[in-house]
Amino acid sequence: MSDIFHFEDGKLPDDVRSLDEELSSIRYEERPSFVPELRAELARAWAEEPARRRAAARRHLAAAVIVALLLGGASVPSARASFVRLIEVLTPLRAVEPAPERAMPAAIEAVDPLEALVADASPSLVPGDPPTEPIAASVAEVEEEPSLIVPQMIERAEAEELLRDAYPELLQLQGIGGTVRLRLWVDELGRTSEARVVGSSGVAELDRVAVEVSPRFSFVPALQDGRPRGTWIEFSVLFEPDPPRIDRVLDPVVDPLSMPTVDESEWWQLSEPLDLTTLPEPQGPDADVRAAAERSLLAALPDPSVVDRYGPASAILEGVAPESVMPTEWRTAVGAALEAAIERGTETPAVLLALGRIRMRQGVRADARRLFERGLQMTVRAEVTASPWVVAELHHERGTLVRDGWRATSGVGRVRSEAFGSASCSVARSAGEAGTGFASVDRLIAWNYLCPEETGRVFESGFQPHESGSAADLTLMMASYRAAIESYPAHVEANTDFLMILAAEGRWEHVLSGARRLTRVGGAHANGLLLAGMALHRLGRSSEAAEHFRAALSRMEAAEADELADIGLLLRPDDRSRYRRLPGEERRAWEREFWERRDLVSDTEVNERWVEHMTRTSYALLAFGGTVGDAAEVWIRFGGPDTIHIVDGGSGRLTEFWDYGSGPDITFVRWVSSERTDLTPEGRAYVDDLGRIFSP
């Protein structure tokens, strides 16, 4: 009691004050996009609420009917077949229930070996005491007992309510249900006891709940020849979770904590050089693997005709609408068909993969992630069999969602206003302040282009990265990619994304060995060769890099190879137009001539400028999804910057400052929710100026 005297002001005693201060000083960094994501999810759930309630009402009605039917075994007249089947096993032992009180059909012969032992404990002497275990009688025998009226349940709705209330919340959210078959003694006063499980649901918690709750049911006792008597009854209790309530995130088997971290073990590396002369022919994902996934998808759909209307199955699996239909309507219709499979409980990982992809395209990313994780849970729990390719796709999609979160926070920060200190940029004086102790993005852009040297110093001293969870996201993302690769080693996209992260970190030795492995197991996919080429060039082995790039070009579709080898961005605008209008052969000739004139180190076999160009275009292709677009254009023309500062402008708007060492940084704007990185207007003007000044 002594500690009470310390608390008049709510202040803590000295012995724990420092601990109190320490705990009070903890800051909890939330992922910036979490709050709007959750809000959007809530809004969507609210919008769907009326439909859900209607569906839930229908389900409750259906569940009530099922429960009533199952429980009804104890109350319907004996003439009904369902009841007879229950009575078949309700019947008490004749030996312990001498007729008429413990009525048994006279025709039934007791066979219980314990008969002699329990005969003296006949419950007929003590109303309410149940007999020992009943034995089963045959249907025919029971039907011969015309005078037995079995216990009638009172307040069935109340019984159902009791069961629903006792159904553990967590099991409901996890979608766990089952049917428990129970045996219960109903004495001659209608009192219940001795509930026991005779058919387990397979879930101990459900069995326990059924046993605990069922003695609270009320019955009118059984009657025989107009007299009440005790009897065993047997019935089933069905626990069926409400599908919309099932939370697929709870208790994830694919726990982020249990995911592997990126390491340098040998699992993804291949140190032996590739023999480029014996590369296998290009091949896509195993057709059988895809076909199996599509079959799994189709089998799960309650209405297979959806494929006729919205197919083919491959499009549904990819979550991409065929060109002939309106994508929005297609996503809504196919999404509903896939949801129906989940409602019916027939979903498979392929269904969850397809629906997750549709949700991604509908912008419901949190939902998508849960669906992918639910699919992974199913495979880990071995609820169903899924092909390694589907598992890899689920991991990869999940990793991609994590990557988007990581990109929203990685390297992002703000510049403290005080860093401007005594720096002056008279022409940019009017650019505004954010009023938060940090420089506004407008001010930084203005200073960057008008006083670049001053701005460089400001960034150097004043850039303050956000404290964020980007390291955790990075780990989770790489672990997801790794899990995808381990599940299906030839998964090109997972391999590529994994290696591109390492490339961005400059870990070229690792990129090289990973790319060799991808080339070896991935049917010599061009991505593996491009990554190996990039790594070799960065490691100073341009001659080998050139061979890899040539091998990659020879294995790509013509249009893709054209895009990769394109030199249009290096030409004057008028030449660029003429070059791009040329047929293939003439373009190749133009390119040869272009590069020959620029082979500055002519005593080597390889044209280093061409290899550098291929390295840049390969990077743009793999990092930006193509060579078209502002970021790709700048990367191809000027290479990668020395550093990139990413300034948070609020509301999901990020401004990137690409620093090339001298002159202004090139500025881009990127939206957190978008894949695009566009030049700011000032950045576009500056890049165009550079083009006029340095055009070849």
Add this chain to the structure above:
Amino acid sequence: MRTEPEVSRRGTARRQARPEDSLPSEFEAWYVEYQSAVYRYVRFRVSTREVAEDVTSVVFMKALRAFGRYDADRASPKTWLLRIARNAVTDHLRSLKRRGSLHVSLDRIPDLVADIPSHDERVIKQERIQRLLNGARTLRKADQEILSLRYGAGLDNSEIAEHLGISNNAVAVRVHRALKRLKASVEAEAPESIDQ
């Protein structure tokens, strides 16, 4: 004086014509006002940011679905939400217990930070924070609850008193005792054994 978003009495969840992306205005206000407290309360008790996000999502989803049954006479919205959060956390921890993992490695907590400028000191501080939280998870439930209300949700003693239905003084006593037990727990556990 503490202010709550204006709510009507029973039957607050009358649906109105609204665009697809809207929430009931009262619920929206709760979300804006209390999302952070709920998240922090949850984060104090679970091992990672990802889990905290998931559990927080469950809390608000449950609250939204039970919105029509909210009774302002019985609890403030904040108290109501934190009660839902407590149940959600309990469910989560129960599931973890089955899987046998309540602690988290020290290198996975970059979202728990303190205002310390030096990177090295911050890393040390983060480890210390995780040890404290790991220690807190070894305490009995009542202690965990009161600590997470105070240091997670950021409630003051009078708010905790309202939440738990006890006196201010009783809150202070319980906090003190919980802190003493936490201190003993952290001191008793060698650093090596915390980091599994």
